Amino acid sequence: xxxxxxxxxxxxxxxxxxxxxxxxxxxxxxxxxxxxxxxxxxxxxxxxxxxxxxxxxxxxxxxxxxxxxxxxxxxxxxxxxxxxxxxxxxxxxxxxxxxxxxxxxxxxxxxxxxxxxxxxxxxxxxxxxxxxxxxxxxxxxxxxxxxxxxxxxxxxxxxxxxxxxxxxxxxxxxxxxxxxxxxxxxxxxxxxxxxxxxxxxxxxxxxxxxxxxxxxxxxxxxxxxxxxxxxxxxxxxxxxxxxxxxxxxxxxxxxxxxxxxxxxxxxxxxxxxxxxxxxxxxxxxxxxxxxxxxxxxxxxxxxxxxxxxxxxxxxxxxxxxxxxxxxxxxxxxxxxxxxxxxxxxxxxxxxxxxxxxxxxxxxxxxxxxxxxxxxxxxxxxxxxxxxxxxxxxxxxxxxxxxxxxxxxxxxxxxxxxxxxxxxxxxxxxxx
Numbered sequence: 125x126x127x128x129x130x131x132x133x134x135x136x137x138x139x140x141x142x143x144x145x146x147x148x149x150x151x152x153x154x155x156x157x158x159x160x161x162x163x164x165x166x167x168x169x170x171x172x173x174x175x176x177x178x179x180x181x182x183x184x185x186x187x188x189x190x191x192x193x194x195x196x197x198x199x200x201x202x203x204x205x206x207x208x209x210x211x212x213x214x215x216x217x218x219x220x221x222x223x224x225x226x227x228x229x230x231x232x233x234x235x236x237x238x239x240x241x242x243x244x245x246x247x248x249x250x251x252x253x254x255x256x257x258x259x260x261x262x263x264x265x266x267x268x269x270x271x272x273x274x275x276x277x278x279x280x281x282x283x284x285x286x287x288x289x290x291x292x293x294x295x296x297x298x299x300x301x302x303x304x305x306x307x308x309x310x311x312x313x314x315x316x317x318x319x320x321x322x323x324x325x326x327x328x329x330x331x332x333x334x335x336x337x338x339x340x341x342x343x344x345x346x347x348x349x350x351x352x353x354x355x356x357x358x359x360x361x362x363x364x365x366x367x368x369x370x371x372x373x374x375x376x377x378x379x380x381x382x383x384x385x386x387x388x389x390x391x392x393x394x395x396x397x398x399x400x401x402x403x404x405x406x407x408x409x410x411x412x413x414x415x416x417x418x419x420x421x422x423x424x425x426x427x428x429x430x431x432x433x434x435x436x437x438x439x440x441x442x443x444x445x446x447x448x449x450x451x452x453x454x455x456x457x458x459x460x461x462x463x464x465x466x467x468x469x470x471x472x473x474x475x476x477x478x479x480x481x482x483x484x485x486x487x488x489x490x491x492x493x494x495x496x497x498x499x500x501x502x503x504x505x506x507x508x509x510x511x512x513x514x515x516x517x518x519x520x521x522x523x524x525x526x527x528x529x530x531x532x533x534x535x536x537x538x539x540x541x542x543x544x545x546x547x548x549x550x551x552x553x554x555x
Contacts, residue, residue: 145275178239178248186248197249201240204247212238216247289318296325305333347384354381382448402437402552410440411467414447421455424463431469436548438474438525446521449514450478450541457539458482474548479540485533493531494519518543 178186178196189196199209204216215238218227225240237250292313299307308329309322357377364370408429415427454463458480466477485493494515515531522529522543533539 145279148271148275179241183246191250191253194250194252197251199247199249201245201247212236212247212249215249216240219247289314289322293318293322293325296322296329300329300332305329305336347388350380350384354384382445385445401439403440404435405438405440405443406435407431407433407467407469410443411447411465414444414451415465417448418451418455421463424455424458424460425451425465426462427465427467429467431467433469433549436474436545437550437552438545438548442521442525446518446543447476449518450476450543453514454478454480454482454539454541461538469549472547472549474545475542476544477540477542479538481538484535484537484539485531486535487533490531490533494529515541 177189181189183198186196186198197212199212199216203209204213209216215227215229215236218229219225219238219240222240225242226237227239228235228237230236231252234252236252239248240246241248292309296307296309308326311319311322311326314322354377357373361370361373361377364373411427411429415422415425418425451463451465459482461481463481464477464479466475466479468475518541519529522545525545526547527543527545530542530544531539532542
């Protein structure tokens, strides 16, 4: 049965669940209403039969009558107030007021009937017969309650079965959002349209994984491919007699080598090929040296530091590459406006923020800033410099160091990149 259900489509499952639930409720309600509706004719029939049974009988004949083992009770009218008949008083008063002299009322779970025989001035009482409507109603209510509970449980199971694939699809989307392109949604936990959707989602993840791997291999290949031309340039630059020109060419070669080293290092770190070894770094010395490196633009850079501890723990090479990229971006896109670097200690976390007052970035473009080779159409054209690798390298480094990077920007007002390393001030051996 479960296998049959799992092979149905979502629409047919919902339709079947609705039909079964509706039919069950209709059946119970019709049955209940029928029982209640039939009770009134039964009472009238009982009244007529009881009247016919007792009205024309003599006391001797009445004494011999019993119904389902219950004998009749004969009460003279003048004895109605006797203590032994106290429980019958309400019934006898109704019989006196009734045009036919017959009264039937409930007594606990049964009925009790009485007839007033005018010619004998006596009451004939049948103390117990049948089941009362209230008792039947309670049974019917109990039955309805049980059926409704069972239907609710069945619906709960059906809805759980119907929505279970959503959980698997959600888990797949979560893995993909976290960058885990190796995850695949188990198709045996889905069915119908869900299985088709899950299969398409898995195919999409597989293609994205191939694209991602191809891009990563390309990034790893670029440094190796450029090593030889750079080596030749180093040799040929010595043939230039103009010393300033030769130093400028050497500076460009060194910058290119730094970029290539950063790409190679971050990609190996991202793939887990290189182990990250943390070292002890002096806070003030490190960030002051980073600013001093910016020979031509250090006048634009303002460094602010608030910290109690003198040292923190990180990977010095990766952190240098990170700061060079962040400062380089801020200076380049800051349009000669001041750049603020703020370093602070908060608990055991190291907070670094780099703020420029430049062209800024549109809000809808922020989620893509850390993608490799991505550049905003208007502000980061090829002729403006940059190849869309800077923030990708920064993101990879921060992830490798188990940190967090946040980017806030307003078009035309500037950009702030904040990096947080939660355990930078904790000894590596004590983590």
